[in-house]
Amino acid sequence: MSVPVTVLCGELGAGKTTLLSALLESTDREIAVLVNDVGSVNVDADLVEARTDLRTGEEVVALENGCICCSLGGELSRSVIQLWKEHDFEYLVVEASGVGEPEPIARQFVRGPAGGPYDLDAVVTVVDARRFHDRFAAADAVDGATDDAAVAGDGPPVRPERQGPDESGSRPLGDLLLEQVEFCDLLVVNKCDLVTDAERERVVGILETLQPRAEIVTTEYGSLDPDALLESGRFDLEAAAESAGWKRAIEADADESDGSDHDAAGHEHDHGDGSHESDHGDDDHAHPPERYGIVVDTYHRRRPFHPERFEALLADLPAGLVRAKGLCWIAGRERQAITMSYAGTATTLEVTGRWIASLSEERQDQYREAQDDLSWDEEWGDRETRLALIGRDLSMDDLQARLDDCLLTDAEMDADWSTFENSAPTGMGESVTVSSDE
Numbered sequence: 001m002s003v004p005v006t007v008l009c010g011e012l013g014a015g016k017t018t019l020l021s022a023l024l025e026s027t028d029r030e031i032a033v034l035v036n037d038v039g040s041v042n043v044d045a046d047l048v049e050a051r052t053d054l055r056t057g058e059e060v061v062a063l064e065n066g067c068i069c070c071s072l073g074g075e076l077s078r079s080v081i082q083l084w085k086e087h088d089f090e091y092l093v094v095e096a097s098g099v100g101e102p103e104p105i106a107r108q109f110v111r112g113p114a115g116g117p118y119d120l121d122a123v124v125t126v127v128d129a130r131r132f133h134d135r136f137a138a139a140d141a142v143d144g145a146t147d148d149a150a151v152a153g154d155g156p157p158v159r160p161e162r163q164g165p166d167e168s169g170s171r172p173l174g175d176l177l178l179e180q181v182e183f184c185d186l187l188v189v190n191k192c193d194l195v196t197d198a199e200r201e202r203v204v205g206i207l208e209t210l211q212p213r214a215e216i217v218t219t220e221y222g223s224l225d226p227d228a229l230l231e232s233g234r235f236d237l238e239a240a241a242e243s244a245g246w247k248r249a250i251e252a253d254a255d256e257s258d259g260s261d262h263d264a265a266g267h268e269h270d271h272g273d274g275s276h277e278s279d280h281g282d283d284d285h286a287h288p289p290e291r292y293g294i295v296v297d298t299y300h301r302r303r304p305f306h307p308e309r310f311e312a313l314l315a316d317l318p319a320g321l322v323r324a325k326g327l328c329w330i331a332g333r334e335r336q337a338i339t340m341s342y343a344g345t346a347t348t349l350e351v352t353g354r355w356i357a358s359l360s361e362e363r364q365d366q367y368r369e370a371q372d373d374l375s376w377d378e379e380w381g382d383r384e385t386r387l388a389l390i391g392r393d394l395s396m397d398d399l400q401a402r403l404d405d406c407l408l409t410d411a412e413m414d415a416d417w418s419t420f421e422n423s424a425p426t427g428m429g430e431s432v433t434v435s436s437d438e
């Protein structure tokens, strides 16, 4: 019988080890732990060991050589398979490094060699309530406004600070943190002793929007009923991969517009009151919990951004924006489909594919036949910008208008786009980060 596994993620210092120690103390079950710490000193393994009867080298295994996701194919699978062969235990918990992406780890247990002896039960992300609030929910903290009188607070323009491309491939921490939130089954909001009730509720509200599928629990010092963490049977790879709030918003928008209702500039929405008005009628999770002033919107245009104006906007995004993600079309990058990802303080632009319209006619036909719902413009093909925007106490109208100001004007549409100053990435996988952090 395969051994159930829980993967524990969360940013550095969120409280993963504390949660794990509390779990080991509160259950009689034989749990093996795989700890991955950043750097060579496995403080976490020592700590877990000190709190339990398990000994490092036996049931507590420490991956010493860096990050789990960097050594996925090899060390992680080898370690867990060896563990399974040599020891008798009922359950495995993998504490992932604070800088790891959960999806590749989860895939190892579903599709990789570790999928044989193991059965992935849940991916749990621990969130530091205090830090999450300050980073994503405290747009109002700037001017000391009270909980309910939040102000979006457009700060002074900040010069773009580019951080990439980065040889190590590392991305802004906020981006990784939100990926951990967006790909999980259970969100543990820890350190609730460090936030007020109103702040905690706000954090939960934003998390619900970012990740509508996950269950959310709030804790102090990781104190949680072991049953909430073990054998919940929650994990579903496909559902987890599709569950992010931004993905749902984009899909709902694509279903709604279905390529038919935009003009040349693609203005297909009326955002009269700044909210996303939709008549989907189902339990479409793109809709935010209204009580926290959270708004979810989409931005869809079939006209490219001017690279310099777009970059200037990225360096000066409104404080109330929590998350933005999706594909964008930047003039001068006619082949590159560029994914924009904003998480709290910085935006990464990464080439994640090619526009089908930049391929040979023959290949275009093949792709179009295979994807009959692909929205296609006679002149520009599939090139378009389609972003999900998630914010709090934010005027989506203003943001949409500012994005529109970045689109090429009619005169610029006729200009030579290669003459524009352009720092957008060019090669597949290459990325550029623009910081709006002071």
Ligand SMILES: Nc1nc2c(ncn2[C@@H]2O[C@H](COP(=O)(O)OP(=O)(O)OP(=O)(O)O)[C@@H](O)[C@H]2O)c(=O)[nH]1
Residues within 6 Å of the ligand: 010, 011, 012, 013, 014, 015, 016, 017, 018, 019, 037, 044, 097, 098, 190, 191, 192, 193, 194, 219, 220, 221, 222
């Ligand atoms: N105030 C407060 N502190 C906490 C809480 N949970 C954990 N801590 C403290 O936060 C610090 C970090 O906790 P860890 O459990 O080591 O965090 P971690 O996520 O394992 O950290 P990394 O291994 O660095 O990724 C420790 O000093 C804990 O004692 C909590 O609920 N409230």
